[in-house]
Amino acid sequence: MNICTTCGEPIAPHSTLCPFCETPQRPSPGARPGGPPVRHLDLEAGLPTVAEALQRLESQLARARADGVRVVRVVHGWGSATGGGGRIRAAARRWLQERYDAGHLRTVFFGDHFTHTSPDGRDFIRRHPALRASERSDRHNPGITFVEL
Numbered sequence: 001m002n003i004c005t006t007c008g009e010p011i012a013p014h015s016t017l018c019p020f021c022e023t024p025q026r027p028s029p030g031a032r033p034g035g036p037p038v039r040h041l042d043l044e045a046g047l048p049t050v051a052e053a054l055q056r057l058e059s060q061l062a063r064a065r066a067d068g069v070r071v072v073r074v075v076h077g078w079g080s081a082t083g084g085g086g087r088i089r090a091a092a093r094r095w096l097q098e099r100y101d102a103g104h105l106r107t108v109f110f111g112d113h114f115t116h117t118s119p120d121g122r123d124f125i126r127r128h129p130a131l132r133a134s135e136r137s138d139r140h141n142p143g144i145t146f147v148e149l
Contacts (some may be wrong), residue, residue, distance in 0.1 A: 006036050007071065007087055008129050021126070031072055037130040039064050042075045053088045063106075067148045071128050078143040089143070096145060107148035111141035124148075 006043050011018050018024075040142070041060050043053040057074065063071050079086025090148040093110065100108040107124070115121045116135055122144070125131050131138070131146070138144060 003037075005053045007126060020054075021038075027050070037069070037128060038071045038073055039067075039069045040073045040075070043092060044075060044077045048088075050087050050091045054091055055097065057092055061147065070149060071131070071148065072147045073131075073134075074145045074147060075143060076145065093145060096147060105147055105149065107146070109146040109148070111138055111144035111146070114141065114146065 003009070003023060004011050004023060006023040007018060007021040009018065009020040011020075012035070012133075041064075042055060048056065053076070061072060074092065074096075076089045077086070078089055089145075096105065098106045099105045109120070109124055113121065114124070114135075116125055116139075125135060128148070
C-alpha cells in the first residue's frame, strides 16, 4: 500500500488517483519511505525549564523531519489556573511562529483553533486524517500546537 501525498490515506500501489481526495498520484523513485503520520511530543515531561523545553522542541522536530514524520503534536500546557504559569507555552509558540515565518515549517496550527467546524481545521484534518482519532479531545485545546513539517 502507498500513502496519498495529499490526504495521507492508503491507496493501491499502482493507483494513479487517490480514491479519497482524487489527487493524481505519481511514483517517486528513490523516495524515502514516510514515517508515522503523527508524532506526539510532551514538552512538559520532567518539568523542564523554558530553555530545556525549547531545546527539546528543536531537537525533536529535527528528528521527526529526519524520520519522515508529517505532523508533530506538541503538548506544551497552557499554564496554571492562577494565571502565573504558561511560560513554556508562550515560549514554544513564539519559537514555532518564528520558524514558520522564516519558512522552516509548513504549518503551525494552535490547538485553540483546532476543530472540524472551522475551514482551516477541516482542511488540516483532511490533509492529516490520523488526527481524526484525537479531534474530540484536542478540540479548542490551548495546551497543544500542531506542527506540519
